[in-house]
Amino acid sequence: MARKRRKLPNGTGSIERVKLTPQGKTRVNQYRARLPKAKGRKDIGFYKTYNDALEALINYQEPKPLITFEELYDRYKATNSYKKLSDKTQRRYETSFQRFEEVHSMSIHDIKYSDLQDVLDQMELEGYDKTLESGEIKHMEYSKSSIERLKHLVSKVYTIAIKNDMIQLDLSKYLEVGGVGIRRKKEIFTREDIEKLYSSIPHNLNAMHVLNLIFTGMRTGEYLNLKTENINLDTNQILDFGEKTEAGRTRKMYIHPKVKDIMAYLVDQSKLGYIIEAKKEDGGVYRPSDTTFYKSIYYPALKNARVNKKIPYSCRYTFATIAHYSGISDKALQKLMGHTNFNITANSYIQDLDDYIWKEFSKIK
Known part of the structure; x- marks a missing residue:
């Protein structure tokens, strides 16, 4: 029994x-x-x-609840130490937090070192555009202290997690901070990369936007705001697309033969009157923000073309490099890039110079 x-x-x-x-x-x-x-x-x-x-x-133990990077940041904002910070410092933390959008909804247990370091590296490599008193837009490097704020933000988040016995390892301690004086090599797209992008277009339509950026040298913001009405396919010109400065108002770009068909296709497909539009799940279209462009259009396009990850500003570096080594003069290149370093003689012959630039620009193969 x-x-x-x-x-x-x-x-x-x-x-x-x-x-x-x-x-x-x-x-x-x-x-x-x-x-x-x-x-x-x-x-x-x-x-x-x-x-x-x-x-x-x-021996059963309840699994530890999943808590995200964003939830931990919110907990930090509820602390007395955060509330005592000046409004300016709080805004800086908020700006730093927004740069980590890719990990906002990730569990703190799933976040890898590379997820965090990539954000610091991208800020370092991209830099920012500053409008000088002359009206010229100059590309600047972030200082080490500016990038270090991102590391401080991560440290605050991980401190909250460790104090609440959610994790043991503080990844913020291992983050490397670059910036002015610790500049890394800027990458450009190689001939092979460009060929991969072209070959991928049939199954990777967003590759067209990457190629447009490479062959126009536009800043990302300029491209996102480019209206189709400013694109003249008959004269191969793009007009009035720059920033609202002296340089931007007079800026003109020429459509290179290698992207003319792409431009024509995108102009034809436009629903809202802009060169770049994103599709909604319901079939509608909308204008993407910078973040959406990076996350859903630009980087996926590189991945689908099997091109190594490069920041959007690499397109502008590539344009300048190709133009320089193709024999375009400094004066013509400055005009194409939207810079204002022209002497009186050059400004006096602006119409003749336009024709000259077009001939020089056509040298790019």
């Missing part, structure tokens, strides 16, 4: 033998362990023996 097992102590849960599956087949593991009512009577699994099920109940 089988020995009757003792009733389990209150709060332990229950063990039940279930011989058959819902389909009527004999189970290999027939002992079901179930948590007590206080814990929701949840099944924790089926086990081969009664003792295996009992051991599982005794």
